[in-house]
Amino acid sequence: MNPSPEPSSGGAAAPVEYFNRYSGRVEREEIYGEGWVRWSYGNPLGRLVLHALVKRSLFSRWYGWRMDASSSRSKVLPFIRRYGLDPSEFLSPAESFATFNEFFHRRLKPGARPVDPDPASLVFPADGRHLAFPDISRMEGIFVKGETFPLEELLGDAGLAREYASGAMLISRLCPVDYHRFHFPVAGLPSAPRRIEGPLFSVNPIALRRNIRILSRNRRWITPIELASGARGLLLEVGATNVGSAVSTFRPGVPVAKGEEKGYFRFGGSLTLCIFPRGLVRFSDDLLEQSRVGRELYARVGDRCGLLAS
Numbered sequence: 124m125n126p127s128p129e130p131s132s133g134g135a136a137a138p139v140e141y142f143n144r145y146s147g148r149v150e151r152e153e154i155y156g157e158g159w160v161r162w163s164y165g166n167p168l169g170r171l172v173l174h175a176l177v178k179r180s181l182f183s184r185w186y187g188w189r190m191d192a193s194s195s196r197s198k199v200l201p202f203i204r205r206y207g208l209d210p211s212e213f214l215s216p217a218e219s220f221a222t223f224n225e226f227f228h229r230r231l232k233p234g235a236r237p238v239d240p241d242p243a244s245l246v247f248p249a250d251g252r253h254l255a256f257p258d259i260s261r262m263e264g265i266f267v268k269g270e271t272f273p274l275e276e277l278l279g280d281a282g283l284a285r286e287y288a289s290g291a292m293l294i295s296r297l298c299p300v301d302y303h304r305f306h307f308p309v310a311g312l313p314s315a316p317r318r319i320e321g322p323l324f325s326v327n328p329i330a331l332r333r334n335i336r337i338l339s340r341n342r343r344w345i346t347p348i349e350l351a352s353g354a355r356g357l358l359l360e361v362g363a364t365n366v367g368s369a370v371s372t373f374r375p376g377v378p379v380a381k382g383e384e385k386g387y388f389r390f391g392g393s394l395t396l397c398i399f400p401r402g403l404v405r406f407s408d409d410l411l412e413q414s415r416v417g418r419e420l421y422a423r424v425g426d427r428c429g430l431l432a433s
Contacts, residue, residue, distance in 0.1 A: 137332075138151050138152075139151065139152040139327070139328045139329065140152065140418060141252045141413075141418060141419040141420065141421050142409075142413045142418055142419070142420050142421065143420075143421045144409060144420055144421060144422045144426075145421075145422075149418070150421070152252075152298065153206070153300075190222065190223045190224040190227065190389070190390040191222050191224050192222065193221065193222060195222050195223035195224070196220065196221060196222055196223065198223045199217065199220050199223055199226045200217060200218070202223075202226075203217055206300040208300065212231050212232060212235045212302075213229055213230075213231065213232070214229065214230040214231055214232050215229065215230070223390065224389055224390050227299075227303055227389065227390050228303050228304060228370075228387040228388065228389060229302070229303075230304065231302060231304075236250075236302075236382075236423055236424045236425040237425055238381060238382030238425040239381075239425060239426060239427040241427070241430075243430050243431050243433065244381075244427045244429070244430055244431070245308050245309055245404050245406075245427070245428055245429040245430065245431055246306075246308050246309075246381060246382055246424070246425050246426060246427055246428060247293075247295060247308065247422050247423065247424050247425065247426050247428045248293075248295055248305050248306050248307065248308045248358070248385070248395050248397060248424060249295045249297050249301070249302075249303075249304075249305040249306065249395055249424050250297065250301040250302040250422075250423045250424050251295045251296050251297040251298065251301050251421070251422075252295075252296045252298070252419035252420065252421050253293060253294065253295045253296070253410060253419055253420050253421075253422060253428065254293070254294045254413075254414045254417075254419055254420075255291070255292070255293050255294075255406040255410045255411055255414045255428070255429070256291065256292045256293075256294075256414065257291050257404075257405075257406060257411070258289055258290075258291065258401070259274060259287065259288060259289060259290055259291070259292050259398075260288050260289045262292075264335075264417065265294070265331070265335050265338075265417070266328050266331050266332050266335060266417055267332050267335065267417070268417070270332075270335040271335060272335055272336045272338055272339035273339065274287065274288060274339075276336070276339040276340065277338065277339035277343075277359075277396075278345065278357070279319045279345075283357070286400070287357065287398050287399075287400065289401045290398055290399055290400050290401050290403075291398070291399045291400075291401070291403065291404050291406070292396060292397070292398050292399075293308070293396065293397040293406070293428065293429075294338075294394065294395075294396050295394065295395045295396070295397075296326060296327075296328075296393075296394045296419065297388065297393050297394065297395075298327075299390070302423075302424070303387055303388045303389075303393070304384055304386070304387040304424075305360065305369075305384075305385050305386055305387065305388070305395050305424070306382050306383060306384050306385055306424050306425070307348070307358070307373075307379050307380070307381060307382065307383050307384075307385050308358070308381070308397050308428070309348065309350055309356065309381055309431070310350070310351065310378070310379060310380050310381045311348040311349050311350045311351065311356070311378070311379065312348065312349045312376070312377075312378050312379075313346050313347070313348045313349075313358075313373060313375055313376075313377075313379055313385075314346060314347045314348070314349075314375055314376070315346070315375035315376075316344040316345060316346045316360075316371055316375075317344065317345045317346075318342070318343075318344050319342065319343050319344075319345065320342055321340045321341045321342045321343065321362075322340060322341060322342070323341060323342060323362050323363055324337040324340075324341055324363065325337075325363055326338065326341070326361060326363040326393065326394045328419075338361060338394070338396075341361050341362050341363060342361075342362035343359055343360060343361045343362065344359065344360045344369050344371075345357055345358070345359050346358045346359075346371075346385070348379075350403075350431075352403075352431075354399070354400050354403050355400070356397060356398060356399045356400070356403070357396075357397070357398040357399075358385070358395070358396075358397055358398075359395060359396040359397075359398070360386070360388070360393070360394075360395050361393065361394040361395070361396065362388075362393065363393050363394065368388075368389050369386055369387070369388055369393070370386050370387050370388075370389070371385065371386040372384050372385065372386045372387065373385050373386065382424070382425050402432055403431060403432050404429045404430065404431055404432070405429055405430050405432070406428060406429040407427060407428055407429050410422075410428055410429070
């Protein structure tokens with residue numbers, strides 16, 4: 124039985140909590156590098172360092188280089204133990220990864236993330252914590268009441284912004300401890316991604332509570348996908364601190380099945396967004412219930428997050 128959600132405080136210093144679909148409980152997120160994130164976004168000196176160095180691509184490239192070094196292999200097993208990951212899901216043995224980044228964008232065994240079989244269902248594109256908004260034009264706030272971002276800024280295209288102004292949006296936030304491959308939430312025909320340059324701020328709620336427009340300004344990739352109905356959705360990947368690249372593994376112009384892999388992020392927390400035309404999707408009740416109070420819902424890739432209009 125799901126407890127009744129309570130309004131989120133939304134304060135920048137408040138703990139990060141989410142609702143776990145599987146346990147049926149509100150849980151506190153254990154944040155990788157929490158002290159650093161809170162100092163960077165909450166301390167005047169930290170914010171100075173953030174803007175001078177951390178948000179820049181050079182910093183993320185340097186950190187990525189460290190995670191690609193053979194010495195980073197020593198971090199893999201302690202990380203697995205520290206965050207309680209399940210190595211039985213991994214396609215390759217935990218001891219086989221040559222670097223931390225190789226472990227980070229690991230593949231899972233077939234069947235580890237079954238895809239909802241209903242042809243009418245929409246599925247989560249990634250393991251993570253999710254928010255859903257049935258009508259973008261009526262969003263009251265993301266993480267903090269009243270805090271939203273301009274759709275035109277996110278999409279970098281005024282025409283697209285007008286087209287999807289009253290559409291539906293799903294935000295899926297991946298933590299460093301999550302499986303970091305992302306998948307197609309629907310079947311369809313994807314086009315080539317379009318990259319929009321930007322800084323690389325953290326996408327943890329600690330940072331987003333202070334500036335939600337991080338989501339619409341960070342480096343991002345936009346992939347249109349045409350559904351069988353002829354409707355067109357937009358799938359976005361958003362880079363973040365230590366995540367300067369989202370690597371596509373699909374072939375543009377080739378039809379994909381629902382749940383098929385789309386790509387992967389390299390090291391760090393990151394985020395995806397799915398945007399659909401008005402009236403195309405109806406999100407699941409538990410997802411909407413938690414989103415209404417600004418609390419994310421934890422669910423895994425392939426699980427149902429809504430239904431497509433018939």
